[in-house]
Amino acid sequence: MLYTIEGTLAQKGVGFIIIIVNGIGLKLFCGKEAVRRFPSEGSRVKCFCALRIRDEQPELYGFSNEPALKLFEILTTVPGVGPKSALSVLDTDRTEQIIAAILEKRVELLTRASGIGKKTAERIVIELQNKLELAHSSGLVGSMDIAVEVEDALVGLGYERREAKKAIADAGMEKNSFEERLRAALKILGKNNN
Numbered sequence: 001m002l003y004t005i006e007g008t009l010a011q012k013g014v015g016f017i018i019i020i021v022n023g024i025g026l027k028l029f030c031g032k033e034a035v036r037r038f039p040s041e042g043s044r045v046k047c048f049c050a051l052r053i054r055d056e057q058p059e060l061y062g063f064s065n066e067p068a069l070k071l072f073e074i075l076t077t078v079p080g081v082g083p084k085s086a087l088s089v090l091d092t093d094r095t096e097q098i099i100a101a102i103l104e105k106r107v108e109l110l111t112r113a114s115g116i117g118k119k120t121a122e123r124i125v126i127e128l129q130n131k132l133e134l135a136h137s138s139g140l141v142g143s144m145d146i147a148v149e150v151e152d153a154l155v156g157l158g159y160e161r162r163e164a165k166k167a168i169a170d171a172g173m174e175k176n177s178f179e180e181r182l183r184a185a186l187k188i189l190g191k192n193n194n
Contacts (some may be wrong), residue, residue: 002051002060009038009045015087017062019047028062029083031091036166037064052076052083063089069093078127080120088113089124097144099132109144150181159189167192 005028012035018025028049030038038045042076045055047062048069052093057103061068061083061122066178068090089098092112102125120168164185 002049004046005049006046009041009043012038014039014138019045026060028060029087031087033091034062034064034068054084071095072132073099074128075124078124080123085115086116093144101144102132103160122151146178146181149178150185153182163189
């Protein structure tokens with residue numbers, strides 16, 4: 001079973017990366033945030049991966065870190081959650097934030113993932129409640145709530161949701177209050193637009 005791949009990052013695309021290993025190009029499907037986290041093309045990379053067979057075709061899924069791979073594997077055990085849906089959930093936030101949302105039964109945070117409706121989010125919470133562990137999950141969920149509020153505020157100011165999410169991620173989690181995060185994200189967006 002494949003677990004990691006090391007090689008040269010040849011291409012970063014929308015929802016995938018290509019890694020060259022001993023002259024062979026391997027295409028790995030990734031969430032948009034995972035693609036963004038990988039270094040620039042031409043860099044040497046180590047990628048955690050999962051192999052899935054779909055319609056008799058093998059598909060590789062890539063992750064920038066091991067906790068994301070483990071959460072992907074657990075998410076895909078939930079009925080109705082396939083690999084693409086699991087990648088969509090992983091795109092909503094950092095791995096520990098998503099685990100916190102599941103443990104705190106915050107369905108509305110999971111429905112932010114593309115293709116995940118309320119019933120699927122509820123199923124994820126029910127199925128994974130006893131399979132995941134995380135200390136301080138309530139504090140992490142509070143941090144997620146603030147990130148969602150900042151994202152909505154930035155969209156309300158006319159920014160695209162994608163660029164708002166990126167600015168919030170780039171601002172980092174050390175900014176605790178809504179105002180601090182909003183100011184930091186606006187500063188990043190201001191630099192990007194100049």
